[in-house]
Amino acid sequence: MDPSVHARVHGLEATQTERRFDLVELDRFRTTTPEETAAFLDHLNGIESNLRLLKAKPKMLTGGGMPEYLMRRTSGVVGVLERLIEDGAQEAMDSGKELLDENLLDEIAISLDDPSRDPSTGEIPPIPGKGTTAGPRKTGGQRKKNTTFDDRGPSAAGAAS
Template sequence: MSVTLILVGVGIPTSGLLRRGRFDPVAKQWVIPPVRDRGRSPNPDASTQHERRFEMVDLQPFSYDTPGQINAWVDHLAALEKSLRLLHDTEGMLTSGSMPEYLFQRTNGVVGLLEKLVQRGCRVAIEGGSEQLTKELLSRCAVLPTDLPDLDADSGEQPLIPPVESRPRKKPKNRNTAFDDSGPAVESAG
């Protein structure tokens, strides 16, 4: 009987999940032996029969270099857009104008970062009453490493989070004082 399982996870090949391990009572932790393959397996990294039965598919973040990659990103944004529950019509909110490029720059194409940014943006839009996601609104929303507590930054699980580009504030113009009235002249007592 054939069964197809689709499992998603981070660092599966190095986690030991697919390899046989042993519990070390002294260290009180599981020990996963290094991969030792004698060249008999079609998978050079496989060490056990269990590991050879899985085909690992490495999913990378979206890219934004070719028209096909851009279309894939925009298609993903369109699917996300359909799931938004804001009062105003959400069609085109994430996919029109320069919004796809803006969202890619903010997330480097990492789906988890995109979802956190959109979640935070929706919360701000609802609380503020605008019920719309705009670049101006999203620029006030930061995605921080603390938003991804389940991912270990030291192991490389946590993606690089691009900083929010803050627009430089315009320096206020000096006030024209040519017509200021300095009040009545002060008479000197003397």
């Protein structure tokens, strides 16, 4: 298997992971053209359709100013976007709010601190916006039952009856 584009560009040998798996080079989302904006919204729609928050509203991630907010907070970097939404969903459950909005996400500090990552190679992208300092995540007190992951979706509901 050919080494990744990153390895070829930087003159590196293929890693063990690159030899074992097909790696997909995924660039950040951009919104400078209608096609790029549509791709970003499609991605958000896919995430939104899989979130199981009890008070989730339709178009919670794709409506209003939320797409612009998410792009501003993450610069379109998929891993940063996923981390923000994942941590936001956990906070929404812990606090009992059970939905994502800008106020809740503003309280989430995005941190990709990981001693195994090398910032000089671009493994840790710059994280713009509010809440970028490393530190403990806001918590809503005593941890509640995880209602989001108990929902097995509509197919399980029909099978249980």
